[in-house]
Amino acid sequence: MTRLMLGRTLERICKAVLLLCLVHFVIMMILYFDVYSQRFDQIFSRFNNGRNASRSGHHYYYNLSRPNATYASYLATADQLLPTVRPEGNHTPPTTKPIPPCPEIPPGLVGRLLIEFASQMTMERVQKENPNVTEGGKYTPPDCRAKQKVAIIIPFRHRDNHLKYWLHYLHPILRRQKIDYGIYIITQLGEETFNRAKLLNVGYTEALKDAEYDCFIFSDVDLIPMDDRNLYHCYDQPRHFAIAMDKFGFRLPYAGYFGGVSGLSKKQFLKINGFPNEYWGWGGEDDDIYNRITLNGMKVVRPDVRIGRYRMIKHERDKHNEPNPQRFNKIQNTKNTMKRDGISTLTYRVLQFKKYPLYTNISVEIGKPPPRPFRG
The missing domain is CATH 3.90.550.10 (Spore Coat Polysaccharide Biosynthesis Protein SpsA; Chain A)
Structure with missing residues (x-):
C-alpha cells in the first residue's frame, strides 16, 4: 500500500515537471517569435521597399516620422542591415525641381503705400x-x-x-x-x-x-x-x-x-x-x-x-x-x-x-x- 502511494506521488511529480517544462517551452517560443518577428518584418519590408527604392531613387529607411532622425542615421542603419548593392547600369540620379520664373506681376504687391518721415529711423x-x-x-x-x-x-x-x-x-x-x-x-x-x-x-x-x-x-x-x-x-x-x-x-x-x-x-x-x-x-x-x-x-x-x-x-x-x-x-x-x-x-x-x-x-x-x- 505504501509502495502504491509512493508510486502515484512520483507519477504526479513527473507530470508536474513535464507540465512546467511544457509551459516553459511555450513561453520561450512566444518570446522568441516576439523578438524575431520584427526582424522578419524588416526582411520582407527590405525586400519589397528595396524594389520600390530602385524605381523611385529614394532611400527606403528615410522616415521623417521618427523624432530626431537624420538622413545620415538612416544610411548608417541601412548599412548595418543590408549588403552592398551596386546600382543598375541605367539608374539615373534624382533631379531637383527647377525654380519657376518670377511672375510678371508679383502676387504680393500692396499698391498705394503710406510714406512718412516723422518716426526716427536707425x-x-x-x-x-x-x-x-x-x-x-x-x-x-x-x-x-x-x-x-x-x-x-x-x-x-x-x-x-x-x-x-x-x-x-x-x-x-x-x-x-x-x-x-x-x-x-x-x-x-x-x-x-x-x-x-x-x-x-x-x-x-x-x-x-x-x-x-x-x-x-x-x-x-x-x-x-x-x-x-x-x-x-x-x-x-x-x-x-x-x-x-x-x-x-x-x-x-x-x-x-x-x-x-x-x-x-x-x-x-x-x-x-x-x-x-x-x-x-x-x-x-x-x-x-x-x-x-x-x-x-x-x-x-x-x-x-x-x-x-x-x-x-x-x-x-x-x-x-x-x-x-x-x-x-x-x-x-x-x-x-x-x-x-x-x-x-x-x-x-x-x-x-x-x-x-x-x-x-x-x-x-x-x-x-x-x-x-x-x-x-
Missing part, C-alpha cells in the same frame, strides 16, 4: 526688418527665378539720415516685387563740387565688377516710391520711374524730364555712352541723358501717373552742389559731346569698397571741375 531697425537681405545689400527671390539681375545705384554725399529711410522703404518693396538686386551707394569724397552723373557712371562700372548685372536703376537717395506696382526692373526702352513727385504737385514738370529715378539695361546704357561726366553742380545732366536717348533712336517710357508717384525727403540744397551755370549751354550741345564724354572716357579712383549688411558703399575721388573761362 540702421539697426532697418537691419532687423530685413533679415533675408545678404551682405552688400543683395537679395535673390527664394521661390522663383528673376528675369533680370538689377543693380540699384545711388549718388551720395552727406545724406546718412536720408539713406536710412530709403533702405527702410525700398528693401521690402523690392522683395515684394521679386527683384534680384544689389544696392550700391557711390560716395563722392572731399568737398569739391558734386557731380551726380559721373558718380552714376562709377556705380555702373563698379557694380559690374562685383556681379553680372544686366539692368541698372539710378536713384536719388531722397526719393521714395508711393506705390510698389512701380516695378524696379528694365524695359524694352529706357524707363523713367519718378514721374509724379510731391514737390511738383504729382505732375511731370515737362515732357523731357528724366530726373530722380531712371532705369536702363546694359545694352541701352552702352548705346548712349553712359552719362556725361562734365556736369558739375546741380542740374542739366538729366536733360543731357534724355537727349542721348532720343538721339540714339530710343524712347523714354513711363508708368501710369497714378503709379509713378514719389515723396521727397525735404532738405536744404547741399553745399557745393549749387546750380550749374553752364548747364543750358551743355544741354544744347549733347549731339556733339556724347561720343567723347561718357562711360568711355570715365576716370576716377576708388578709395574704399565696403559691404555693409544693407548696402555696398564705394567711396571715390572723381576730380574737380575745370576752371571756368574768364570773362573780360
Whole structure:
C-alpha cells in the first residue's frame, strides 16, 4: 500500500515537471517569435521597399516620422542591415525641381503705400526688418527665378539720415516685387563740387565688377516710391520711374524730364555712352541723358501717373552742389559731346569698397571741375 502511494506521488511529480517544462517551452517560443518577428518584418519590408527604392531613387529607411532622425542615421542603419548593392547600369540620379520664373506681376504687391518721415529711423531697425537681405545689400527671390539681375545705384554725399529711410522703404518693396538686386551707394569724397552723373557712371562700372548685372536703376537717395506696382526692373526702352513727385504737385514738370529715378539695361546704357561726366553742380545732366536717348533712336517710357508717384525727403540744397551755370549751354550741345564724354572716357579712383549688411558703399575721388573761362 505504501509502495502504491509512493508510486502515484512520483507519477504526479513527473507530470508536474513535464507540465512546467511544457509551459516553459511555450513561453520561450512566444518570446522568441516576439523578438524575431520584427526582424522578419524588416526582411520582407527590405525586400519589397528595396524594389520600390530602385524605381523611385529614394532611400527606403528615410522616415521623417521618427523624432530626431537624420538622413545620415538612416544610411548608417541601412548599412548595418543590408549588403552592398551596386546600382543598375541605367539608374539615373534624382533631379531637383527647377525654380519657376518670377511672375510678371508679383502676387504680393500692396499698391498705394503710406510714406512718412516723422518716426526716427536707425540702421539697426532697418537691419532687423530685413533679415533675408545678404551682405552688400543683395537679395535673390527664394521661390522663383528673376528675369533680370538689377543693380540699384545711388549718388551720395552727406545724406546718412536720408539713406536710412530709403533702405527702410525700398528693401521690402523690392522683395515684394521679386527683384534680384544689389544696392550700391557711390560716395563722392572731399568737398569739391558734386557731380551726380559721373558718380552714376562709377556705380555702373563698379557694380559690374562685383556681379553680372544686366539692368541698372539710378536713384536719388531722397526719393521714395508711393506705390510698389512701380516695378524696379528694365524695359524694352529706357524707363523713367519718378514721374509724379510731391514737390511738383504729382505732375511731370515737362515732357523731357528724366530726373530722380531712371532705369536702363546694359545694352541701352552702352548705346548712349553712359552719362556725361562734365556736369558739375546741380542740374542739366538729366536733360543731357534724355537727349542721348532720343538721339540714339530710343524712347523714354513711363508708368501710369497714378503709379509713378514719389515723396521727397525735404532738405536744404547741399553745399557745393549749387546750380550749374553752364548747364543750358551743355544741354544744347549733347549731339556733339556724347561720343567723347561718357562711360568711355570715365576716370576716377576708388578709395574704399565696403559691404555693409544693407548696402555696398564705394567711396571715390572723381576730380574737380575745370576752371571756368574768364570773362573780360
